[in-house]
Amino acid sequence: MEHSMVQTIYRDPALFYWILIPITVVMVLTGILRHYSSVLLQSMPKKQPKNKIREHRQLIRGANLRVNYESISPSSFRARKAHFETAAKDGSFLAEPENRGKPPPNMMTDPAAMEGMMGMMKGNVANMVSQTLIMGWINAFFSGFVIMKLPFPLTPQFKAMLQAGVGTRDMDVRWVSSVSWYFLTLFGLQPIYNFILGGDNAANQMAQQMAQMNPSAMMGPGQDPDKQFQAEAENLEVLEHKYLLDGIEERILAGWAA
Amino acid sequence: MSVDLAHPPPNTTPETAVHISQLAPKYIKRATSSLPWPLSVFSRDDPPEVWAAYETLFLECLRTGDDRSARAILDRLLARFGDKNERVMGYQCMLEEALASNDKDLESVLKIANEILGSDEANVPVQKRRVAVLKSLNRIPEAIKRLTELLDMSPTDAESWAELSDLYLSQGMSDQAIFCLEELLIVQPNAWNMHAKIGEILYASVDSSTTNALELARIYSESMRRFLRSIELCENYLRGYYGLHLTAQKLVKLIPDASKASTKDDAYNDVALPTEGTVQALNEMAVDKLGEIVRKGSAKEQGWDGYDTAELQAARELLDQGTAKVDR
Numbered sequence: 001m002e003h004s005m006v007q008t009i010y011r012d013p014a015l016f017y018w019i020l021i022p023i024t025v026v027m028v029l030t031g032i033l034r035h036y037s038s039v040l041l042q043s044m045p046k047k048q049p050k051n052k053i054r055e056h057r058q059l060i061r062g063a064n065l066r067v068n069y070e071s072i073s074p075s076s077f078r079a080r081k082a083h084f085e086t087a088a089k090d091g092s093f094l095a096e097p098e099n100r101g102k103p104p105p106n107m108m109t110d111p112a113a114m115e116g117m118m119g120m121m122k123g124n125v126a127n128m129v130s131q132t133l134i135m136g137w138i139n140a141f142f143s144g145f146v147i148m149k150l151p152f153p154l155t156p157q158f159k160a161m162l163q164a165g166v167g168t169r170d171m172d173v174r175w176v177s178s179v180s181w182y183f184l185t186l187f188g189l190q191p192i193y194n195f196i197l198g199g200d201n202a203a204n205q206m207a208q209q210m211a212q213m214n215p216s217a218m219m220g221p222g223q224d225p226d227k228q229f230q231a232e233a234e235n236l237e238v239l240e241h242k243y244l245l246d247g248i249e250e251r252i253l254a255g256w257a258a
Numbered sequence: 259m260s261v262d263l264a265h266p267p268p269n270t271t272p273e274t275a276v277h278i279s280q281l282a283p284k285y286i287k288r289a290t291s292s293l294p295w296p297l298s299v300f301s302r303d304d305p306p307e308v309w310a311a312y313e314t315l316f317l318e319c320l321r322t323g324d325d326r327s328a329r330a331i332l333d334r335l336l337a338r339f340g341d342k343n344e345r346v347m348g349y350q351c352m353l354e355e356a357l358a359s360n361d362k363d364l365e366s367v368l369k370i371a372n373e374i375l376g377s378d379e380a381n382v383p384v385q386k387r388r389v390a391v392l393k394s395l396n397r398i399p400e401a402i403k404r405l406t407e408l409l410d411m412s413p414t415d416a417e418s419w420a421e422l423s424d425l426y427l428s429q430g431m432s433d434q435a436i437f438c439l440e441e442l443l444i445v446q447p448n449a450w451n452m453h454a455k456i457g458e459i460l461y462a463s464v465d466s467s468t469t470n471a472l473e474l475a476r477i478y479s480e481s482m483r484r485f486l487r488s489i490e491l492c493e494n495y496l497r498g499y500y501g502l503h504l505t506a507q508k509l510v511k512l513i514p515d516a517s518k519a520s521t522k523d524d525a526y527n528d529v530a531l532p533t534e535g536t537v538q539a540l541n542e543m544a545v546d547k548l549g550e551i552v553r554k555g556s557a558k559e560q561g562w563d564g565y566d567t568a569e570l571q572a573a574r575e576l577l578d579q580g581t582a583k584v585d586r
Contacts, residue, residue: 047378047380050411053380053411053412057412057413058413060413061414061444064445068445070447071443071444071453072440072444076437198305243529244487245480245483245486248486249532249540250536251490252540252543253536253540256543
């Protein structure tokens with residue numbers, strides 16, 4: 001029977017010390033280096049100017065009023081609604097009242113948007129450079145070696161994954177080539193980074209690339225704040241006020257009797 | 259007694275504060291031991307919890323007067339976050355305020371805060387410190403002005419609304435104080451203590467100049483409903499039942515007159531007045547419940563031991579007054 005036959009390959013033990021361990025150590029170190037370089041390259045979130053904060057929070061206040069109106073009396077609600085609607089009409093909550101009604105600025109000319117893109121580019125470039133260098137280094141020095149044997153059997157489909165760079169058809173799938181070991185460590189070191197660097201590290205480039213799959217989600221088109229205020233004012237206008245304190249005596253007494 | 263320093267309980271008692279601040283010297287000493295440079299690359303010693311714990315220790319040290327430990331902790335925060343960090347700037351002002359012994363020192367703190375805000379007017383922690391300094395200098399109108407400026411920029415800040423309400427109340431402007439608390443309820447609709455606070459302000463806003471029975475009944479019933487809401491949100495809330503008892507007692511007397519005087523064109527009547535029977539029943543409930551709270555709270559029964567001793571005492575006295583009246 002074929003599978004009872006055990007393939008044996010005599011390996012120089014030096015392969016183990018001079019290929020397997022160096023690749024592993026280098027991969028862990030590059031992960032750590034990548035983490036710290038991304039920390040260094042990270043641009044601080046830019047501080048919002050006062051009028052932008054005001055615009056944003058006044059909008060939230062309007063939304064809060066729409067959600068939590070039940071806690072205040074009808075007269076208080078009417079006063080606040082009137083205040084918000086007038087302000088929305090005059091545009092006095094807007095950060096840039098003079099830009100009202102103009103189309104939103106082009107992404108490419110808006111310095112704030114450019115800064116965000118630059119930040120992403122920086123991360124990407126750092127990633128690519130390190131990846132290319134390591135891959136080139138592994139290929140130049142270590143390609144073509146069979147360095148270890150897995151302690152469990154596998155189906156032949158794994159051959160492409162585990163024996164990259166070794167062109168032998170009949171070799172058992174359990175043998176792992178050096179380039180494949182590189183890929184395995186590339187994908188599989190996340191738990192080790194988590195242990196060394198803590199949960200939210202930036203060591204694993206694969207995880208980063210996953211996150212960058214849809215950049216459109218990160219930089220959605222800037223919404224026109226004026227329109228948002230108008231929409232919020234309209235929401236408040238159609239709201240029918242209900243007062244929580246109306247009939248509370250009966251509610252409490254019913255709860256007390258029960 | 260163990261306290262989670264990273265997530266401290268709100269409103270710590272003086273005993274807890276002393277306990278926490280006594281941890282500070284030990285904490286400062288322990289945290290300096292870190293790995294030497296090349297090895298420190300492999301360790302993570304910068305989790306947010308550590309810095310949250312430092313903040314807690316800093317505040318409790320200031321509260322208990324341990325200014326030296328507070329200074330040491332602040333130095334640690336400065337070394338980590340730099341002196342351009344808004345929170346750290348706020349803490350720096352806070353420490354200077356704590357060290358100030360007279361009005362002149364406070365004036366100089368105020369000057370520093372004004373300088374910082376001159377170059378960066380969106381710095382919320384320092385803005386709050388400026389209000390606090392003005393308050394300590396007893397320049398309440400200016401404090402109110404500054405706080406309204408802050409709230410115009412950041413109207414979702416519940417803490418500032420509560421502070422502004424207190425400031426207005428200290429000036430006897432209860433309508434404005436209530437407005438602020440209503441704003442607060444829009445941000446935090448389930449803050450039962452704030453519902454009760456509105457009730458308290460309404461109750462206290464009645465003075466001898468208001469004699470119209472209808473007007474009085476309107477204020478008291480509004481106040482009573484606020485207390486009811488606080489009870490609805492937080493069962494066994496002592497202040498809620500206390501207020502309910504007080505307002506219900508007043509209303510029982512007022513409602514017969516008020517319902518006679520009642521007119522239909524009252525635009526300001528948001529909700530109709532309650533009936534006498536309802537108020538009566540609520541009053542009985544409040545007395546019952548207060549009795550239960552006082553009994554179980556004084557005995558420190560399981561699950562009833564969180565009550566303030568002074569509040570329990572006040573509730574007991576209120577109940578004793580009631581029974582004395584009945585005896586007569």
